[in-house]
Amino acid sequence: MIETKEKLIESILNKGIQKTTRTNHIQLVSITKKIDAIDPLHFFEAAKQLKEDRTFWSSTAEDFFMIGVGTSYKIEATDNRFGETDEQWRRVKQQAIVYDPYQQPGTGLVAMGGMAFDPGKDRTELWENFSDSEFTIPSYMLTKHGNNHYFTTNVHVSKNDQVEDLANTIDENFTTLLKQSVTMPVNTVIIDKNEIEPEKWKQTVDDATDKIKTSNVEKIVLSREVRVKLNQKAEIATVLHDLLATQTNSYVFAFEHGEDCFVGATPERLIRIENEHLLSTCLAGTAPRGKTVEEDNALANQLFNDKKNRSEHDFVVKMIRKSISPYCTTIEVPNEPTIYPLKNLQHLFTPVTAKVKPDVSLFDIIKQLHPTPALGGVPRQESLQFIREYELMDRGWYGAPIGWVDHNNNGEFAVAIRSGLIQGDAASLFAGCGVVKDSDPEAEYEETNIKFLPMLTVLGG
Numbered sequence: 476m477i478e479t480k481e482k483l484i485e486s487i488l489n490k491g492i493q494k495t496t497r498t499n500h501i502q503l504v505s506i507t508k509k510i511d512a513i514d515p516l517h518f519f520e521a522a523k524q525l526k527e528d529r530t531f532w533s534s535t536a537e538d539f540f541m542i543g544v545g546t547s548y549k550i551e552a553t554d555n556r557f558g559e560t561d562e563q564w565r566r567v568k569q570q571a572i573v574y575d576p577y578q579q580p581g582t583g584l585v586a587m588g589g590m591a592f593d594p595g596k597d598r599t600e601l602w603e604n605f606s607d608s609e610f611t612i613p614s615y616m617l618t619k620h621g622n623n624h625y626f627t628t629n630v631h632v633s634k635n636d637q638v639e640d641l642a643n644t645i646d647e648n649f650t651t652l653l654k655q656s657v658t659m660p661v662n663t664v665i666i667d668k669n670e671i672e673p674e675k676w677k678q679t680v681d682d683a684t685d686k687i688k689t690s691n692v693e694k695i696v697l698s699r700e701v702r703v704k705l706n707q708k709a710e711i712a713t714v715l716h717d718l719l720a721t722q723t724n725s726y727v728f729a730f731e732h733g734e735d736c737f738v739g740a741t742p743e744r745l746i747r748i749e750n751e752h753l754l755s756t757c758l759a760g761t762a763p764r765g766k767t768v769e770e771d772n773a774l775a776n777q778l779f780n781d782k783k784n785r786s787e788h789d790f791v792v793k794m795i796r797k798s799i800s801p802y803c804t805t806i807e808v809p810n811e812p813t814i815y816p817l818k819n820l821q822h823l824f825t826p827v828t829a830k831v832k833p834d835v836s837l838f839d840i841i842k843q844l845h846p847t848p849a850l851g852g853v854p855r856q857e858s859l860q861f862i863r864e865y866e867l868m869d870r871g872w873y874g875a876p877i878g879w880v881d882h883n884n885n886g887e888f889a890v891a892i893r894s895g896l897i898q899g900d901a902a903s904l905f906a907g908c909g910v911v912k913d914s915d916p917e918a919e920y921e922e923t924n925i926k927f928l929p930m931l932t933v934l935g936g
């Protein structure tokens with residue numbers, strides 16, 4: 476007998492209901508099916524109709540997209556957030572009924588989320604909708620791997636549920652989400668831009684260089700905020716569209732939490748694990764792009780040979796190698812960095828590859844990696860303490876790990892930079908830079924100005 480897709484979904488839901496009757500616990504059921512091609516941004520925009528939080532993740536270089544809608548389960552953690560998140564995730568995986576015949580990275584049961592840069596820093600009102608660590612198993616999810624598209628439904632069933640009712644709701648929402656006729660909303664214009672205490676920030680850079688000259692601290696990353704007012708409420712789908720169009724070689728992301736949305740296009744990969752192969756990348760050391768090919772090459776050359784940038788970069792390489800070594804068997808790191816070009820900037824770049832030991836979780840490694848010296852400093856604790864005391868803002872989720880993990884232990888996390896928190900018709904944008912002993916506050920200030928550009932441009936600056 477050939478089982479139709481509908482009958483298959485109903486029989487899996489039925490299995491869930493039977494299990495919940497036996498165990499007396501609500502049961503999470505995850506069902507993945509392959510679907511026709513759909514534009515991920517249209518899916519994201521259509522999801523507005525369900526009036527639930529949306530999550531967007533894209534690795535532009537790989538034509539990989541993941542869009543989550545709603546929440547079927549939330550993993551929140553405060554103390555020991557990496558360990559606690561890992562433990563809860565293991566439990567969810569163990570108990571869930573997962574039907575995923577495709578077993579591709581990012582299909583089936585997936586948790587998407589992020590965390591605050593430093594839970595030790597006093598929280599301000601700006602980030603009140605974002606907790607210290609929050610991972611969501613969405614109710615509906617689109618995964619796109621090149622030309623292959625998958626739709627996952629995660630549903631909680633209890634013993635009194637009727638299979639037909641559940642299947643009908645899933646079917647109705649599927650139709651809503653896959654409606655292709657959605658029109659993209661219009662762009663915003665920035666009508667006011669307020670840099671938060673730039674002179675005081677430059678003074679902080681001076682304080683950091685003093686600290687570096689008079690202590691064992693070698694590097695401190697300092698960031699600052701720009702607050703913008705828009706002519707109308709920002710439409711996240713449009714912001715994402717423009718980031719995707721302009722920021723190649725980046726992860727384009729959005730995490731909606733109620734009325735707020737944390738959005739950005741970061742080039743900084745923290746870690747990827749795919750079938751036990753690990754890839755981490757060191758990205759630190761920055762120069763602008765040139766206006767001509769000659770100027771661009773000259774700037775790249777200068778960056779490659781610049782002692783200050785090379786030492787900023789080497790701190791990150793050394794620390795990543797050290798952090799992953801207890802969890803990996805074969806670690807490979809090239810001797811020299813290469814240049815990683817972005818639209819407005821170029822960075823020094825070193826990939827680190829390794830094989831992960833069995834049963835190591837992504838969260839174990841992220842705990843060791845975060846914050847890398849690209850966002851914290853060297854040594855870690857001392858630089859974090861300086862940031863806590865001197866930095867003029869609450870970083871919230873800026874500079875912290877964001878990403879996803881699936882039921883097969885695949886996953887990918889980036890460092891949330893080149894980003895902003897959009898709040899209706901206003902937004903706070905964030906950018907930072909590595910301060911070492913001979914840093915010049917004016918030059919660092921200019922560097923952060925360039926790092927604000929991707930977000931300023933898409934918001935209509």
Ligand SMILES: C=C(O[C@H]1C=CC=C(C(=O)O)[C@@H]1O)C(=O)O
Nearest residue numbers: 759760761849892906907908909
């Ligand atoms: C802290 C940021 O960038 C980091 C990542 C790459 C290069 C950096 C640098 O050269 O200073 C920073 O360490 C930011 O963009 O907000």
